[in-house]
Amino acid sequence: MKIRVAKSAGFCWGVKRAVNIAVEAAKKGKGKAYCLGELIHNKREIERLKALGMDFVEDMEALETGNTVIIRSHGVAPQVFNYLKEKGLEIVDATCPFVKEIHDKVTKLEKEGYPVLILGNPKHPEVRGIAGHIKDPIIVNSLEELEELPQFSKLGVVCQTTLNMDFFRKAVSLLALKAKELKVYNTICKATTVRQKETRELASQVDVMLIVGGKNSSNTTKLYQISKSVNERSYHIESKEEIDPSWFEGAEVVGVTAGASTPQWVIDEVVDYLRLLGEGGNWSGRGVCQAAGR
Numbered sequence: 440m441k442i443r444v445a446k447s448a449g450f451c452w453g454v455k456r457a458v459n460i461a462v463e464a465a466k467k468g469k470g471k472a473y474c475l476g477e478l479i480h481n482k483r484e485i486e487r488l489k490a491l492g493m494d495f496v497e498d499m500e501a502l503e504t505g506n507t508v509i510i511r512s513h514g515v516a517p518q519v520f521n522y523l524k525e526k527g528l529e530i531v532d533a534t535c536p537f538v539k540e541i542h543d544k545v546t547k548l549e550k551e552g553y554p555v556l557i558l559g560n561p562k563h564p565e566v567r568g569i570a571g572h573i574k575d576p577i578i579v580n581s582l583e584e585l586e587e588l589p590q591f592s593k594l595g596v597v598c599q600t601t602l603n604m605d606f607f608r609k610a611v612s613l614l615a616l617k618a619k620e621l622k623v624y625n626t627i628c629k630a631t632t633v634r635q636k637e638t639r640e641l642a643s644q645v646d647v648m649l650i651v652g653g654k655n656s657s658n659t660t661k662l663y664q665i666s667k668s669v670n671e672r673s674y675h676i677e678s679k680e681e682i683d684p685s686w687f688e689g690a691e692v693v694g695v696t697a698g699a700s701t702p703q704w705v706i707d708e709v710v711d712y713l714r715l716l717g718e719g720g721n722w723s724g725r726g727v728c729q730a731a732g733r
């Protein structure tokens with residue numbers, strides 16, 4: 440039995456950077472360090488960060504003057520930033536530079552007179568942050584919603600950094616028929632593209648595929664959907680505790696990948712547990728359980 444782990448599995452550059460910035464802020468920031476929203480979508484990593492002295496709040500009004508507030512990699516709308524500043528909080532901005540580039544792009548499109556359409560989930564914090572940079576954003580998350588849009592004389596388009604590439608392709612083809620002048624920025628992050636491509640490839644080569652990461656993590660969920668579309672035996676798990684040994688019945692190769700917000704130690708726990716299962720003879724191909732592909 441072999442275990443193949445995707446090379447790109449786990450933290451992307453932007454999340455790694457945000458965690459490092461937040462840990463530094465917890466040590467050296469003014470007062471107590473609060474992160475606005477979960478820094479990453481992983482309960483156990485959140486517990487680890489809490490043990491380092493950081494806390495997490497959803498409601499910015501609950502923050503008190505004299506403390507530090509960390510803006511996570513998703514970024515925020517300028518209104519949020521200004522509110523925190525006016526409240527006298529020390530702001531530590533861990534917004535991913537790639538997300539900041541989208542803020543600049545939508546601002547520029549608006550200045551150039553383009554109505555701006557954002558492809559992505561309107562409830563996702565990254566999309567809300569991007570939308571907050573312009574006056575009348577149009578946010579669309581499905582081809583059905585796109586079909587219903589009116590015709591535009593000109594239209595500017597950006598997308599959530601974790602958008603599914605297939606959806607992006609189809610959406611842009613459709614929009615080309617909706618607008619006389621279309622200006623599209625493909626703002627899907629390279630980290631996302633690489634993870635999605637590797638997941639598709641790996642899922643098509645293995646018997647069973649595990650996708651590790653928070654159930655509320657947008658990018659992990661997309662990896663799961665991609666994997667499931669090519670391999671019926673795909674499972675989205677947050678930790679090794681959710682693994683059911685019966686999933687591996689008759690399997691010879693198991694693939695593992697993980698979302699951009701999944702810490703390495705969570706992936707290692709899953710891989711170690713799979714090794715143990717193999718050694719314990721819980722798989723039909725018992726015994727030989729080796730990590731490969733990373």
Ligand code: SF4
Binds near residue numbers: 536628
């Ligand atoms: S997925 Fe890309 S945009 Fe998002 S935090 Fe990671 S590096 Fe930044």
